[in-house]
Amino acid sequence: MKKKFFLIIFTFCLLTETQAQISQHQEDSLNIRKLFDLSLMDGKSYSWLDYLSNKIGGRLSGSQQAADAVQYTKGELEKLGLNKVWLQPVMVPKWTRGFAEHAYIVSADGSTKTVHISALGGSVATPIQGLKGKVLEVKGIEDLAHYGKEQIEGKLVFFNRPMRPDLIHTFEAYGGCVDQRYSGAEEAAKYGALGVIVRSLSHKIDYVPHTGSMSYGELADNRKIPAAAISTADADYLSSLLKLDAGTEFYYKLNSKNFPDVQSHNVIGEITGSEFPEEIIVVGAHLDSWDLGDGAHDDGAGVVQSMEVLRLFQRAGIQPKRTLRVVLFMNEENGLRGGNEYAKVAAQNNEDHIFALESDAGGFTPRGFSIDATQKQFDQILKWKEHFKPYLIHYFEKGGSGADIGPLKNGKVVLAGLRPDSQRYFDYHHADTDTFEAVNKRELELGAATMAALVYFVDKYGFTPAEDNQ
């Protein structure tokens, strides 16, 4: 009799537990549906992006537009009625392009053809009359040692390694070429080059130059040489001319200038957690952009998606248990000062960040997330994956997260990056084609909801502390 009684109690408990799990599952699924519905039917991300792209435009660190973007996003976050909105001061580099660049190729017969170039961010200007010289084409920094000072000195070095088209993850193709742009000038200068021209980092063959950051490393001022990106179509043309005549010359004039650092800000807003306010979840993106386009994909999309995550929680009536913070980082593109400053202040204040999610890979159709976590934390995230299935979100992989949240890494915090479809990203990246029109409303909104959904699970269930799991 007693045995039977216990068996009934046991079965009853088991049933209640299963029922609780089912209703929990249903509740989660309904809440995720709500977040997606609100983003798609009553979203704000697209109109925010419209303003950021069309009313403010390119937001290079230290520019008036960057300052305007700080004020605008702060104002919009205040309108949401968050618990706290503030500006975090940070000193940033200031570099200006000046008048538009000018460049042409001089063929053996003396005829010239204008080509499309763009100074790389941080590059020194050419002499006022421009710079003209013979060209040495190389496929990468490693070629410089092969040619040596003898063949490089007094010439313009033309870095022309294209992005690999066979790599499905286009960021890998980018990563395989970006050293030419970032360190090409520094390395070529060591061999006495006059200047460098770098093939634009894009898969597309067109006449659009793509800028980006570069560094002279420790080079003294008098050894810094001008560096510009050339469009892919012009790069192919120059390369074909050089094959016909190694004496082909190149002329370019850059009008850029470096200034002392200026004061700027990260923009931060938060909904304070109801149960564990000391546990912080960050959603973020970088507010600055290059000056050529409007920075709509890079990273206006990420900015408005991150802001939208907090708004979606409010509109869905979901009060986060943990503190949900949006951080719009300043100066990712040419310095990462905002990301470094945020992490520094967080450490000084002993803040407990449990999760940070960045969107900085374009406003395209979301596929999933790249997650930087321990195996146990990653396994926890995988348990939530089935909830993403109805929205065609399937990519959950261990990997890198985002540049701005990277400095938060401390062995405990889980970092993640939203991973949208990346096939078209480098058509627009750092170029004047990166405009509002290049962003699709639905794709942008799906990205915001996808971020909100992952944040929902992290907020609700938290993570097993990292020290308990390796």
Ligand SMILES: [Zn+2]
């Ligand atoms: Zn970016």
